[in-house]
Amino acid sequence: MAIRAIKGINDILPDVVGKWQLVESVARRIFSKFGYQEIRIPILEKTELFSRSIGESTDIVEKEMYTFPDRNGQLLTLRPEATASVVRAFIQHKLHLQPAMRKFYTMGPMFRHERPQKGRYRQFHQINVEVFAMDDPMVDAEVIYMLLVFLEELKIPRIKLHLNSMGCPDCRLPFRQSLADYLEGVRDKLCSDCQRRRLSNPLRIFDCKVDSCGKLVDKAPVLLNHLCRECEKNFQSVKDHLDSLAVAYTIDPFMVRGLDYYNRTTFEAITPLLGAQDAVGGGGRYDGLMKMLGGPDLPATGFAIGMERLILLLDDKAGALKDSNRLFVACLGEEAKKKGFPLVQQLRLSGLTVEMDYESKSLKAQMRRADKLEATHVLILGDDELAKGVATMRNMEASTQEEIPLEGLVEQLLRRLQ
RNA sequence: GUGGGUGUAGCUCAGCAGGUUAGAGCACCGGGUUGUGGCCCCGGAGGUCGAGGGUUCGAUUCCCUUCACUCACCCCA
Numbered sequence: 001m002a003i004r005a006i007k008g009i010n011d012i013l014p015d016v017v018g019k020w021q022l023v024e025s026v027a028r029r030i031f032s033k034f035g036y037q038e039i040r041i042p043i044l045e046k047t048e049l050f051s052r053s054i055g056e057s058t059d060i061v062e063k064e065m066y067t068f069p070d071r072n073g074q075l076l077t078l079r080p081e082a083t084a085s086v087v088r089a090f091i092q093h094k095l096h097l098q099p100a101m102r103k104f105y106t107m108g109p110m111f112r113h114e115r116p117q118k119g120r121y122r123q124f125h126q127i128n129v130e131v132f133a134m135d136d137p138m139v140d141a142e143v144i145y146m147l148l149v150f151l152e153e154l155k156i157p158r159i160k161l162h163l164n165s166m167g168c169p170d171c172r173l174p175f176r177q178s179l180a181d182y183l184e185g186v187r188d189k190l191c192s193d194c195q196r197r198r199l200s201n202p203l204r205i206f207d208c209k210v211d212s213c214g215k216l217v218d219k220a221p222v223l224l225n226h227l228c229r230e231c232e233k234n235f236q237s238v239k240d241h242l243d244s245l246a247v248a249y250t251i252d253p254f255m256v257r258g259l260d261y262y263n264r265t266t267f268e269a270i271t272p273l274l275g276a277q278d279a280v281g282g283g284g285r286y287d288g289l290m291k292m293l294g295g296p297d298l299p300a301t302g303f304a305i306g307m308e309r310l311i312l313l314l315d316d317k318a319g320a321l322k323d324s325n326r327l328f329v330a331c332l333g334e335e336a337k338k339k340g341f342p343l344v345q346q347l348r349l350s351g352l353t354v355e356m357d358y359e360s361k362s363l364k365a366q367m368r369r370a371d372k373l374e375a376t377h378v379l380i381l382g383d384d385e386l387a388k389g390v391a392t393m394r395n396m397e398a399s400t401q402e403e404i405p406l407e408g409l410v411e412q413l414l415r416r417l418q
Numbered sequence: 419g420u421g422g423g424u425g426u427a428g429c430u431c432a433g434c435a436g437g438u439u440a441g442a443g444c445a446c447c448g449g450g451u452u453g454u455g456g457c458c459c460c461g462g463a464g465g466u467c468g469a470g471g472g473u474u475c476g477a478u479u480c481c482c483u484u485c486a487c488u489c490a491c492c493c494c495a
Contacts, residue, residue: 117488
């Protein structure tokens, strides 16, 4: 039995790599315009970092992390998300003392042991954006705006922005009590999952897709209506700033972010085109995390983009090869091959994109291969040419040919193809 | 972890109400052009019919088991 890749952990073959590179380069270009700097963080961290930041009772920490002891017995985890690591790095290097370092982005693989399905894999890739030490609502609006600009630049169709506020500890505590009271009253009408959630994480009930629960949830108290004065003001300000940028949004009081560290503004970019995995990007404010991880008490906000989901939404032609000239050198006979081999290297060093056939195939076979490789030009080197001291240059699109003297050949090719 | 769907050539899929050499399209290789791609024509190569077991004179086809892939639940990007 041949070895296969691990379930949910996929190869990215050359025919789609162009899309990945497009996504990465657009991210770099847009984010740097907004003042973000790239940071590269490890894929492996101490398990504690994630269990403390994401929340002990979340599904991620409870059953989805790839955790194992290293050779010293230290428990390590393949990162299930990036925010915890970026915060850790910020604290570790005392970056709050460097005012030029506030806005970061990073991209790379994450790992969660879930059942794979469309748009959801065990190794998946995210682009993450994090802003530290800024709590003005304007920053929330700008972060959201940048996410939408990015998606628009990639021409991702039918994106909708959902917006919510998770309040702060001050408003969440009393709210939890009134929600608990309400759920207590209707508890035998809830589905079995929600019966369990009622005690472990009541906010999750808002996410339930069972019809009967949905009806109960409609009448349940909503956190958004129980925000404290400060949070209410803050949320209104975020909305005002979004309005000033002409950003359309839908208030979604039932959108509950799964990670424990979120507070106040949360948001998701949703598409109807991906089936069940409809969130292309999502994030929010997480003001308490830095302090919780032992750093200074600084606010933070950010978002994550799911790259696989983005790639699924990309137009078929996105990221296709640019149509620059590509030369194929076809040699006929040993003598010509000996001359052609160093010539090919020299042309590449001169800046041209050049391929040759290393086997002694018929000219027909070589031409066919040149066509498959989408060469724009073929340089034919054969006995006839060598005898005359020339090479034949064929333009594949125009189907025209000309002879070029071997003397000064490189210069002639550069002039024509560069 | 739970449920549904699907496993036949590199890819997309036919087929078989059990029967002898398992098919198509695309892709690949070669020829038609002693040295010229795409289109066309001709030919070739490529399959333990996912794996194991059972029923049968005979199984790709029926039954059981198992594995893989996939979609959905859960959760999330």
